């Protein structure tokens with residue numbers, strides 16, 4: 305469905321003339337913003353927190369935090385003190401050193417952010433983990449990255465298989481009830497407030513590590529995508545161009561810090577820009593969300609298509625019960641943003657929803673809609689100045705307008721991933737001719753330079769905005785005693801974008817039943833993560849495989865969608 309273009313928004317914007325600014329842009333201008341320009345050294349926590357605490361922004365609110373039990377406010381000055389305490393705590397209770405990996409596995413809370421930035425102050429590489437992960441998922445990530453420490457809660461502690469992770473020396477526990485301090489366990493709340501609020505940050509090189517986000521591809525285990533400190537250059541600048549930050553903004557990004565949006569744009573980008581940030585704990589609820597916009601007077605709101613579709617489903621009458629008039633700028637990321645949703649946003653919020661496209665690997669926004677540019681609903685927009693995107697064929701040749709191909713980015717943008725942890729070969733495999741990063745998305749660019757998402761080239765599933773690798777789910781399914789073969793696909797869903805559907809062939813002696821479906825589903829949920837458990841399971845006598853034994857997901861998808869199965873020449877008899 306093509307919906308009429310929505311005209312540019314009048315007003316003063318950082319990116320006011322896309323063509324002109326793109327033609328003349330140089331990243332070295334942005335580098336001058338940071339201490340690196342003066343001292344040659346850098347630290348994300350200094351740039352995002354301390355330098356504001358030492359400026360006119362000292363008493364400006366950095367963080368509004370709210371969940372069912374807590375409602376707290378921290379200025380930049382207070383954030384500096386609390387993150388210093390956290391850094392001292394981490395340092396004095398472990399032998400962690402610069403470059404070591406520390407994971408954070410807990411629900412949102414102010415302590416999560418104190419500890420995250422405390423760890424960054426020490427020069428550690430932070431690995432965020434979504435709180436829904438279960439033992440198997442935790443193990444794979446900690447083991448692969450050789451993590452030395454993890455920050456978690458007493459409730460989540462049982463999911464950490466410490467006996468199988470010999471290098472995991474320290475477990476920091478954040479819980480009101482306190483924790484027994486044996487076996488390398490440290491009770492965070494017991495010590496935090498008695499730690500000194502003075503700390504000398506570890507000054508780093510711009511190429512030193514920052515965050516390690518594990519993400520799924522279509523094959524193999526999740527991969528550790530490492531970003532460098534230098535990512536801040538792009539995260540800062542897109543805060544201006546894309547999020548359109550102004551000094552007085554109240555910004556709310558709804559993403560969990562377990563995913564890249566929740567780090568890069570949940571805290572890094574706004575705080576690098578000295579912008580007040582709202583963080584809401586707890587689960588999605590239309591009432592609580594609208595209430596938060598009203599209570600805090602949110603001006604810039606960054607969310608995801610599934611959330612917008614759920615809000616749409618909650619009805620327009622609900623919107624009218626809240627005062628959402630402070631909203632100035634609304635954005636979306638993570639999945640295709642349907643033109644219908646853009647239209648709905650324009651109707652009920654009187655705001656255009658600005659789609660943005662990027663990935664864990666890109667470390668920052670890449671293709672976006674800007675306030676000063678007309679939106680073509682359904683299009684992801686245009687590349688940010690200073691970064692070149694194109695549609696290329698499988699050989700790396702750029703394709704002309706309106707031709708579908710691989711969405712690719714010219715190698716070398718500032719927030720580009722710097723490593724796949726422990727796997728240089730895999731890292732290299734993302735780049736074509738050492739020139740183009742190939743995203744795995746297919747798209748085309750129209751005659752005006754707008755990019756249009758078409759789908760994934762591979763089998764990666766996007767469900768409710770979360771990226772799930774079919775291989776990880778299939779591997780888990782195979783661990784269930786009843787499962788002989790498993791193939792997993794994304795099945796289109798009007799609200800969630802896609803849902804996970806598994807095709808399963810049973811081991812001899814097991815009979816299909818609703819109970820077995822439920823048992824298998826629970827098994828994946830308990831071992832891997834709730835969001836990775838198949839919503840649908842269908843039993844088959846046999847699954848389509850290549851002669852080399854690979855499950856042919858494309859055939860499963862064709863079955864599911866009643867499409868032609870295409871070339872079956874590689875299928876076993």
Ligand code: PRX
Nearest residue numbers: 637638639640660661662663664745757771
């Ligand atoms: O398929 C694209 C989809 O999300 C993938 C990246 O997922 P992840 O690394 O988890 O990062 C999500 C948020 C940064 C992409 O390869 N995707 C992301 N944004 C969009 C999108 N698909 C369509 N439209 C978007 N705006």
